[in-house]
Amino acid sequence: MDVLGISLSQTAFAGIGALMILVLIGFSGFFSSSEIAMFSLPAHRLDAMIEKGQRGAQTVKALKEDPHRLLVTILVGNNLVNITMSSISTTIVGFYFDAGTAVLVSSFGITSLVLLFGESAPKSYAVENTESWARRVAPPLRVVEKVLWPLITLFYYLTQMVNRITGGRSSIETSYVTREEIEDMIETGEREGVIEADEREMLQRIFRFNNTIAKEVMTPRLDVTAIDAESTVEQAIETCVQSGHARIPVYEGSLDNVIGIVNIRDLVRDLNYGESADLELDDLIQPTLHVPESKNVDDLLREMRADRLRIAIVIDEFGTTEGIVSVEDMIEEIVGEILEGGENEPIEIVDDDTLVAQGEVNIHAVNEALDIDLPEGEEFETIAGFIFNRAGRLVEAGESLTYDGVEITVESVEDTRITAARVHRLPETETNAEATAETDGGPDETD
Structure with a gap:
């Protein structure tokens, strides 16, 4: 019996086909949501799930150990489902329309259903x-992997061959989170109020720490308090007290020949309670570490902790003492400046566009505080070094220079050292006028 040219067998097939399409849409949603869930799960959360003994966590880990094969499994399953749906739909619609119309109607209909119920809704659920x-x-995916093993294995090796030929590499095999992405997440976390500004600064310092060298954190030679090895124990104690330092270097002849460190605790203890009546400074000198100025502070801190040292001597390529670096100096790179007694803040914020920085402050800290871009070169790391480099001579208090929309004024000078400088970010109108003047052959950068 035919109804409108359609046989009962065709009607039955259409009903069965519609039911199959509904089932296949469910499978499409399964594969789509699986991809999001499996590849959005960070490694640290997976480890936590395993530690808690949650059901299925070990299977998730086993699948993610070969992310490329997992992705191929999901894509093969999803594409098989979607192609089968499209074929069934085209056949059913072909009972009622001509071939061209059937293809159009089927493509539009299946696409709409897949987008709504096979992609959008399942993926939203997986994200949440x-x-x-x-x-x-994870367990059903393991079953799919076994059932479709021949097809998955074929495409697994085919995709690897294509990647080798094109010189590419599957991004699924690389780290999902890069260093830059983590830094971006930290900044986003501050904007969204998830972390505080001081927390963000500390996290960023941690990322910069392993790229910092000893020269950038050391106390420069001019600020180093040391004592001659010929001095008495009493003189060493007096030097420690007057300088406010618990440990000071000991040298023979000059500071370029540091032979060790003395600790005021040892000096006082052995002087007052020691058994020897003729105590000499040499008896209390502890060995120290001499490191090049290019030494990575991350490695240096590890070495100093292993040797239980608190101070290391920084030397240049000629063996000349450049300064000293302490454990506290390196810790300050992470937690910020640790002030003692009457010490002033290294950077004093005057307003949104102005600050006053001590001469030894690192340029990176000034750039970060004012959101400017002063250059950091191999010849200098500090704001004082930048001023000397731009001026090309000794400068006096009150002198100013401008660079890329920033005006820097020398606040104070001791002997030949710049001890403080005022950094002011110029308004855009002044910056544009300055750029125009330079283009027209205007005044030099140094006033």
Whole structure:
């Protein structure tokens, strides 16, 4: 019996086909949500799930150990489902329309259904329930991997061959979170109020720490308090007290020949309670470490902790003492300046566009505080070094120079050292006028 040219067998097939399409849409949603859940689950959360003994966590870990194969498994399953849906739909619609119309109607209809119920809704659910859904889909994915093993293995090696030919590499095999992305997340966290400004600064300092060298954190030679090895124990104690330092270097002849460190605690203890009546300074000198100025502070801190040292001597390529670096200097690179007694803040914020910085302040800190871009070169790391480099001579208090929309004024000078400088970010109108003047052959940068 035919109804409108359609046989009962065709009607039955259409009904069965529609039911199959509904089932396949469910499978499409399963594969789509699996991809989001499995690849959005960070490694640290997976480790936590395993430690808690949550069901399915070990299966998730086993699948993620070969992320490329996992991705191929999901894509093969999803594409098989979607292509099968499209074929069934085209056949059913072909009972009622001509071939061209059937293809159009089927493509539009299946695409709409897949987008709504096979992609959008399942992926949204997976994003909201990443951990629980990853544990639920992992066992079925393992079954799919075994059932479709020949097809998955074929495409697994085919994609690897294509990657080798094109010189590319599957991004799925690389780290999902790079260093730059973590730094961006930290800044976003501050903007969203998830972390505080001081927390953000500390986290950023941690990332900069392993790129910092000893020269950038050391106390320069001119600021180093040391004592001659020929001095008495009493003189060493007096030097420590007057300088406010618990440990000071000991040298023979000059500061370029540092032979060790003395600790005021040892000096006082052995002087007052020691058994020897003729105590000499040499008896209390502790060995220290001499490191090049280019030494990475991350490695240096590790060495100093292993040797239980608190101070290291920084030397240049000629063996000349450049300064000293302490454990506290390196810790300050992470937690910020640790002030003692009457010490002033290294950077004093005057307003949104102005600050006063001590001469030894690192240029990076000034750039970060004012959101400017003063250059950091190999010849200098500090704001005082930048001023000397731009001026090309000794400068006096009150002198100013401008660079890339920033005006820097020398606040104070001791002997030949710049001890403080005022840094002011110029308004855009002044910056534009300055650029125009330079283009027209205007005045030199140094006033």
